[in-house]
Amino acid sequence: MSLSLANSDYGLPSYQGTNLSEFPLVCVHGWGMNPSVFSELERHAEQNKQRFITIALPGHGASPLVNIDYEAWVDHIAAQIPQQSILLGWSLGGMLAMAIALKYPNKLAGLISVAASPKFVADDAWPGTKANVLATFQQQLQQNPKLTQERFLALQAMGSPDARQDIKRLKQLVLSQPEPHPKALEFGLTLLEQLDLREALAHINMPWLRVWGKLDGLTPIAQKERLQHLSGQDWVIAKASHAPFISHPQTFYQGLRQWMNGATSSP
Template sequence: MNSPALFMQASGDGHPLVLLHGWGMNSSIFTPLVAQLPQYQCLQVDLPGFGDSAPLDGGFDAWVDQLAQHLPEQAMVLGWSLGGLLATRLAQRYPTKVAALITVASSPYFLATAEWPGIPAKVLQQFTQQLQQDLPKTIERFLALQAMGSDTARDDIRRIRELVLAKPQPDATALADGLAMLRDIDLREDAATLQLPWLRLWGKLDGLVPHRVITQMPTADNITDAIFAKASHAPFISHPHEVVTEIQRWSTATGLI
């Protein structure tokens, strides 16, 4: 059976909340979080070539355009890691689609430089090489990185693996395209122009997106930052109650619910 162009699972009622996952993952990663957000209409999306969505040629903006075609108007969009990069671009290019933005453990530029905290280029290069040699092992290694550093890392890694492996293995080309996006896409200028309500959630122990990047990010009245002191790269797995509480508090304060 052919995969749909873009798989999306809806649950709950209320204001639409779109959830975009990170590299190597799929929308199942958000299932525990969605269960705690019944006041929203949660839309769990598999990115192109991940989970139950068909691969898509054309790169970053082609992915953004396809997402925009399937999303409702004036949605809240939550993007985790690579999903946050896509969500940021969606908000910049399709302002009628995105009423508010939530980024989780995400940066407008993922590559580390002398001035910018991020993922070292050699790490991304290693993943690129390993993808060509052993795709399943590479995904397993990356799954483990999501929780490294958190107090509950072992349980978190087990939970992440259970959720992600419930769906088909990602397409190899989509994985390579996603790594290229993490290496090449720079939305720092785009992010500085956003005027919509923007909640940024960070794990203080995150080894992939260091929380100190906050000091390099734009600040404005429309932006709210929350740092989870004992969380790593997947705070919604390790600290779901705290993440839900922050989303609900912010949504209420900004008049979104």
């Protein structure tokens, strides 16, 4: 399915098909974060009378820590998703959203992956975050979890023209809820290190929007070209980094809304 670009710096997408805006929008955050990061997105959804739900990763925010197991995390999140929802996952949450789309396809009306990679770590044939960068975070997490989270926060906005403002906003939102459980943080990094869903993604057969920040240093835009064989659409936000719903909240939801509405012109 091809992407219809509007006359916009952001290339607002459109999906030709079912009006997805009638379904609940369910959002899953990334590593070390919590559902509060979606507060601005929630406000826009409520203004458009769209049901909006956030799900915390196990051991994050108010969510209890479940078994330290990949399948357990996937099942735990999936159990909280209403039937026929649009599932939006950001970063690690996006990787898990892809896994849910593969395991529970009949539960979802659509999938939105935001700055999310089927394989987080780079290798000789795949652009991504360097393995030594992730290894450093794993080591630092054992010594000082809070400082490690703050450093990871800084990476979310790296490359953004308003990086300082974005980092400040993210930090305020993250601190508004309980700190993640150390074991959840440790296992989250393990998932980022080990998960590789690339071969399985060809089995995803539903409306799928992949959102990329052109300036993203964690999930580089070069990955998009490696995924062109997949169904779905790609949307590149020109001046965004790893957290486009923080740096460009109105544009971000406007683009999602157009895609969900099946519109043929920009909002």
